[in-house]
Amino acid sequence: MTDQPPGFDTLAIHAGAAPDPSTGARVTPIYQTTAYVFNDVKHAADLFALRAFGNIYTRIMNPTQGVLEAKIAALEGGTAALALASGHAAQMVVFHTIMQPGDEFVAVRQLYGGSINQFNHSFKSFGWHVVWADAEDMNSIEKALSPKTKAIFIESIANPGGLVTDIAAVAKIAKRAGVPLIVDNTLATPYLCKPIEHGANIVVHSLTKFMGGHGNSMGGAIVDGGNFDWAKSGKYPLLSEPNDSYHGMKFYETFGGMAFAITCRVLGLRDLGPAISPQNAFYILTGMETLGLRMQRHCDNALKVAEWLSQNPKVAWVTYAGLPGDAHHALHKKYAPKGAGAVFTFGLKGGYEAGVKVVSSVKLLSHLANVGDTRSLIIHPASTTHSQLTPDQLKKAGAGPDVVRLSIGIEDVADIIADLDQAIG
Ligand SMILES: *Cc1c(COP(=O)(O)O)cnc(C)c1O
Numbered sequence: 001m002t003d004q005p006p007g008f009d010t011l012a013i014h015a016g017a018a019p020d021p022s023t024g025a026r027v028t029p030i031y032q033t034t035a036y037v038f039n040d041v042k043h044a045a046d047l048f049a050l051r052a053f054g055n056i057y058t059r060i061m062n063p064t065q066g067v068l069e070a071k072i073a074a075l076e077g078g079t080a081a082l083a084l085a086s087g088h089a090a091q092m093v094v095f096h097t098i099m100q101p102g103d104e105f106v107a108v109r110q111l112y113g114g115s116i117n118q119f120n121h122s123f124k125s126f127g128w129h130v131v132w133a134d135a136e137d138m139n140s141i142e143k144a145l146s147p148k149t150k151a152i153f154i155e156s157i158a159n160p161g162g163l164v165t166d167i168a169a170v171a172k173i174a175k176r177a178g179v180p181l182i183v184d185n186t187l188a189t190p191y192l193c194k195p196i197e198h199g200a201n202i203v204v205h206s207l208t209k210f211m212g213g214h215g216n217s218m219g220g221a222i223v224d225g226g227n228f229d230w231a232k233s234g235k236y237p238l239l240s241e242p243n244d245s246y247h248g249m250k251f252y253e254t255f256g257g258m259a260f261a262i263t264c265r266v267l268g269l270r271d272l273g274p275a276i277s278p279q280n281a282f283y284i285l286t287g288m289e290t291l292g293l294r295m296q297r298h299c300d301n302a303l304k305v306a307e308w309l310s311q312n313p314k315v316a317w318v319t320y321a322g323l324p325g326d327a328h329h330a331l332h333k334k335y336a337p338k339g340a341g342a343v344f345t346f347g348l349k350g351g352y353e354a355g356v357k358v359v360s361s362v363k364l365l366s367h368l369a370n371v372g373d374t375r376s377l378i379i380h381p382a383s384t385t386h387s388q389l390t391p392d393q394l395k396k397a398g399a400g401p402d403v404v405r406l407s408i409g410i411e412d413v414a415d416i417i418a419d420l421d422q423a424i425g
Contacts, residue, residue, distance in 0.1 A: 008075065008191060009292040016070025017285070030282045031063040050246060050254075050266065060269050064278040068285050072211075072221050075190040075291075076203050079226030080261035082269070083219060083281060087186060087206025088118055089274030090220030093264045094182060094204055095151075096272060097238055101127030104148040108135035108165070109396040110158040112206075113386040115184070116393070119153075134396075135165045141173050150235060151180050151202075156195055157187040157321070157336060159371065160381050160405040162344035164321050164331035171199025178235075180228045186210070187343050187371070191295040192336040201228040202260060209372030210342070213287040213294050217280040222264050226257030239263055294374070294410055299339020301416065302408040308417050309346050314354070314424050316402070320344040342409075343371050345381075347402040348424065355380055355404045361423035364415055371407035376416050379405050 006014070017028050036055035038044035046052035055061050065083045073081040084090045099105065107119055107130050119130040133140040135154060152174045154165045167183060174181035180201035185193060189210045195203050205211055207219030230239035230252040239259055242248035246266070252259040269275060299322070306320035321332035322340035332340045348354035358378070359367050365378045369385050379385065381399035394400055408416060 011074050012071070012291045013289045015074035016067045028064055028067045028282065028285055030278045031058075032278050033062075034058050050249065050262075058278065059273055059275045060265060062275075062278050062281070064281040064285070065276055068207075068219075068276075068281045068288075069221070071285065071288060072190075072205070072207075073223060075288075076185070076223045077190075077194050077196050078203065078223035078261075080224045080258040082222045082224075082261050082264050083207070083276045083284075084222070084269065085220065085274040085276050086218045087184075087204065087208060087220040088114060089272075090204045090206075090222050091115065091118060091184075093268035093272060093274065094202060094222055095123060095126075095128055096268050097260065097264050098150050098180070098236060099126070099128040100237070102129075102148065103127070103150045104129045104131050104146055105151040105153060106131050106133050106141060106144040106149055107153040108133050108141070108155075108158075109393070110135040110161060110163055110165075111153075111155055112159040112184070112186070113381065113389065113399070115153075116386075117388055135163065138166070138169050138173065141170060145173075145177050145179075149177060149179055151182055152177075153182045153184070155184040155187065156193045157341045157343070159187055159343060160345055160385070160399055160403070161319055162187075162321055162328075162341060163319070164328045164335055164340070166331055167193075167195055167198040167200060167335060174201070175199065178233050187341050188336055189291060189295055191292050192299070192338055192341060196223070196225040196227070198335065201225045207284045209370070210295060210298070211288055211291065211372075212284040213291065213372060213374065214283070215370060215373035215375065217283040217287075219276050219280050219284045220274075222261060224258055224261035226260075228260070230259060238267060243267075295342075296339065297410040298342035298408060301410065301413040302340070302342040302344065302406075304413045305406065305408050305416055305420070306344060306346075309420070312424065314349055316347045316349045318344070318346040343405065343407045345399075345403045345405050347400075347404065351402045352382075354424075355402055356383075357425070358404060358420070358423045361425070362419055363422070364411070364419035365406075365423075371405075373407065374410050376409035376411060376419075377407040381405050 069081040133144040183195035183200040203223035205221040303322040321328035386399040
């Protein structure tokens with residue numbers, strides 16, 4: 001390679017991945033092994049005490065997982081990354097590292113339905129209390145802050161409504177409050193948006209979606225921005241205080257800009273255990289090689305479908321930030337100029353019943369609960385992904401009873417439109 005910094009597509013293929021040193025295999029192998037032999041007793045002791053880095057046991061680290069982590073960190077512009085079993089596992093480990101029982105965090109309501117459930121129910125049982133705000137109202141985020149607030153959580157492009165969040169504005173609020181900004185970048189992927197460049201401190205991913213991209217493997221990731229002082233406020237004892245399970249080591253003092261990712265690994269993964277399988281890490285790595293090609297095609301197709309829907313007399317409304325008249329068009333131009341993603345919603349004039357009819361009549365599109373597959377997907381959130389929410393929560397999450405959500409795939413766009421045309425009737 002030359003001195004020129006490699007572009008996104010080059011990194012997507014090459015970052016973190018060298019030919020296998022022992023076999024010469026060009027593609028990263030699946031290291032389907034649980035444990036690794038120590039060189040000698042001292043090496044073993046150094047590994048356990050974090051004086052040396054290396055593989056001990058696949059719950060904590062695995063070479064296939066390691067390549068995936070290096071690739072994600074390079075694409076997001078982070079200092080380090082950690083791959084986990086799922087997007088929700090990533091969120092659990094992030095909050096485990098930040099929160100103590102009785103603490104609060106602020107999250108905006110415009111989130112993936114599963115995250116709303118995780119925060120409202122399971123996190124509460126750990127004593128981690130979510131305080132809800134509105135992604136479109138910066139005052140509501142300010143007002144939700146309290147001395148107990150430990151973090152702010154947003155999505156870059158929000159599921160299911162496709163709205164684009166003003167990341168830099170939220171980052172300013174987080175900075176003033178002295179708390180980290182966590183951004184779920186699942187729907188944008190680093191091809192469309194790099195939240196750390198806009199002031200985010202931690203990025204989380206469901207790799208299950210566009211990053212893997214083929215609807216075949218679960219995975220999650222945590223990216224450390226390396227840009228937050230974990231010792232300053234004294235509010236993050238797991239990072240700043242001596243840790244008894246590592247001979248009194250202080251993680252932030254020892255590891256600096258990579259301390260968050262390392263703490264998530266050596267405490268979160270070690271003790272909570274949601275490791276990604278080497279096989280899933282391999283599938284996701286393979287998918288990520290074409291991330292740029294796929295995302296551009298997803299976005300180009302989604303824009304054409306959104307334009308077609310918005311001109312269809314049976315369609316009441318379309319929310320897609322790529323459409324010039326959309327409320328989030330300016331934010332899309334600022335944060336994700338290459339495309340507004342592939343997930344968006346529309347409503348039919350026939351309301352709930354017409355929406356249900358479309359979902360039942362599609363042939364090429366698949367009616368299922370997922371996004372970010374090569375295939376085009378359709379769902380009615382109110383009766384599925386968001387069904388545990390109250391009518392008020394549904395509306396605030398952009399998932400009212402008439403809402404149909406699309407995740408546009410990379411098929412020929414004429415075929416996607418023809419299928420929606422016959423289904424809308
Ligand atoms: C799917 C999804 C998650 C959860 O990820 P899993 O891999 O399903 O656990 C989190 N955030 C967003 C935006 C998602 O789409």
